[in-house]
Amino acid sequence: MRYIDEFREPELIARTSEEIRRLVDPARHYRVMEVCGGHTHAIYRFGLKDLLPENIELVHGPGCPVCVLPMGRIDDGLSMAADPNVIFTAFGDMMRVPGTHGSPLEHQARGADVRIVYSPADALKLARANPGRHVMFFAIGFETTAPSTALTLMRARAEGIRNFSIFCNHVTIIPAIRAILDSPDMRIDAFIGPGHVSTVIGCRPYEWIARHEGKPIVVSGFEPLDVLQSVVMLLRQLRAGEAKVENQYRRVVPWEGNRAALKAMADVFTLRSYFEWRGMGFISQSALALNDTYADWDAEKRFAIPGLRVTDPKAAQCGEVLKGVLKPVQCKLFGNECTPELPVGALMVSSEGACAAYYQYEHRKSALVSLPA
């Protein structure tokens, strides 16, 4: 309870935490997966584990787009940066993710024209400003960012900007959840559903989890109280033997999602028949590619991309952590060979990655505790 004073509504937090204790069956062990990396970050930051009974285990899910991208795709993207006519653009989160021959930043240091953009619209702007060069945007993200890429492509097409392309690595959340449920080494009792992805897709796509898999799912906000309330809602369902989709984050997430965003995605993207995820292998229909209308803006069609499959460094256990089979600290490289300063795996790079979040809060906490008084 050491963090409780810094919460905004400490009394409500304490009451909710008490209610959780009343609802749990002490004879049972609960495994609750938070799908979204934003939740992972918040859970560590606020020490929410300390507010839950021992027998509720929070399992970190695959909802960090930087983390789930396999190294082969990073190498594929970087292969285009070798062309001196290409300006390679990506979000800042991507810049330190290791490829086989270094991260985008390291390629920049070796002379490649690698630039950070904060919006795909800014990559397009760069293309307008540099008509003699080709601007490639390395697009990543779940349904939260895919609509922005779609709108940017629609604009490029409307304006006839030809020196611009997208290397599309957008992934979709539902097939990833399905893959986790299908995995024989994973037993999950309930899900804390992603918040921002759901502003786009709404709550309806999760209904199959409840209906066919019999697992409760609550779409949740990111405040400590949001997460705790979501746990209460999940426990109530489990106790009543129910499995349904509930929306704790109603103040932001409409049940039907954002229709304009869904339409933009439908107009621009097509579902890939399969896509490789780091540590999870190939998952069918789990990622987006540009449809034929946008073929001229598709980096995979405009460039000879090697299509690499690269296995992670043997000692790194990113895949197991990503699936929730291992905790970050159980990886052999955690905290010694792999740190946020010198990451070996992508989970140590993004603040939404389980390893980086764990390192920043839990690891430091235990390091402090072990110091002599």
Place this chain on the structure above:
Amino acid sequence: MCLAIPGQIISLVDEAPHSALIDVMGVRRKVDVSLVEPDGIAPGDWVLIHVGFAMSKIQEQDAVEQLRMLQALGEATAAMEEVRGYSADEEGSSP
């Protein structure tokens, strides 16, 4: 990239379609509002922004809470860096 950044609409930009001038803690940038236009938007409204695009309309109180949340997560600096990074929308200006 995964940050949801709350901002307030200052004005709708006439010369650029689907664009609004948005204030995030004193920094003003043009942001694409296509995806919230169907909900009806006006100066004074609050939105959550992802990678330069407004994704949802929110209440002022939720915007304040979201800012506080970003601060608590140590992400406020990154959020402001992102907002400042949205290029100022002049043709030819580099980000």
